[in-house]
Amino acid sequence: MQPIRLTVNGDKHEVTVDPRDLLVYVIRERIGLTGTNVGCLTGDCGACTVTLDGRTAKSCSVLAVTADGSEIRTIEGLASPAGLDPVQEAFWKENGFQCGYCLPGMLLATRELLDEDPDPAEEDITRTIDGNLCRCTGYTTILRAVRTAARRAQHRDERPERP
Ligand code: FES
Ligand code: FES
Structure with a gap:
């Protein structure tokens, strides 16, 4: 197991992950943001899309350990206090x-x-x-x-x- 730090929608998180853990599951199950969906798990459908350091990425195709230190935006972070994007x-x-x-x-x-x-x-x-x-x-x-x-x-x- 390995500790990693992620900033998700502006909030800092430190989680301990297995090196095999996919980012999509860490976002959903460890951080609790379930707006990121799981579909094909093969990188084809886009249901798991997040923004990773400013670029969209399919989080089912990213090992969470490789995202250590990253800034992530999920769908929960798209709207602002002023309203919908x-x-x-x-x-x-x-x-x-x-x-x-x-x-x-x-x-x-x-x-x-x-x-x-x-x-x-x-x-x-x-x-x-x-x-x-x-x-x-x-x-x-x-x-x-x-x-x-x-x-x-x-x-x-x-x-x-x-x-
Ligand atoms: S779940 Fe389909 S691309 Fe990630
Ligand atoms: S998969 Fe149902 S609206 Fe796109």
């Missing part, structure tokens, strides 16, 4: 989810995309979503939500109306 508002407005299992990964991937480019090309939007599988086949509304979030990023004073 504009990306969350856009997905809400456009009904960009059905069961919601894929939603944390979709939201964090979209947030990363718009942080890098507030006016992404259509192929960049598609590429961003490409690593996140939606079993409810809601891609039409998901893509619409990403475009709405991008418009919101370009006109920061324009908040989407809530349904």
Whole structure:
């Protein structure tokens, strides 16, 4: 067993892990943030997506010991005390989810995309979503939500109306 330190959504945690422990399980079961979902465990579905030192990562494909000292953001850290992140508002407005299992990964991937480019090309939007599988086949509304979030990023004073 090995002690590691993680900063998750701004909070510092010290946990003792087995060198074989996957980051997704440490986040869910040791730190108690269950918004990060477990899907395929093979790096294909994106349900376990978190932001690891500023880049999205599939936490089922990361050994927790290798994340020692890292800053992590999970879906629980996307909203702020001021309210939902504009990306969350856009997905809400456009009904960009059905069961919601894929939603944390979709939201964090979209947030990363718009942080890098507030006016992404259509192929960049598609590429961003490409690593996140939606079993409810809601891609039409998901893509619409990403475009709405991008418009919101370009006109920061324009908040989407809530349904
Ligand atoms: S559970 Fe990690 S990519 Fe599917
Ligand atoms: S909304 Fe159900 S998996 Fe995407």
